[in-house]
Amino acid sequence: MPGVKVQVTEKCIGCGTCIKGVCFVNAIDLINNKAFISNECREYGRCVEICPQKAIEILFEDVNYVKKSIEEIDNIIDIA
Ligand code: SF4
Known part of the structure; x- marks a missing residue:
């Protein structure tokens, strides 16, 4: 997603939890006992949720990203 990384x-302890079928596109590997996220990452964020060390984070380069996303969804979905 544009604007999301x-x-x-440094909190990663290399436990490997995040590489065990968590990522839809297998974008995470362990390299030198630390998780490494490749360019295949599509920013779904499942690894962020599963990490017991809270060592993976999502960065929003655009501070209005969440607000814009909600507005886009609101424009295409009609909830009666
Ligand atoms: S990022 Fe978290 S789940 Fe993945 S290897 Fe590091 S500590 Fe374990």
């Missing part, structure tokens, strides 16, 4: 922080 998933990254591994």
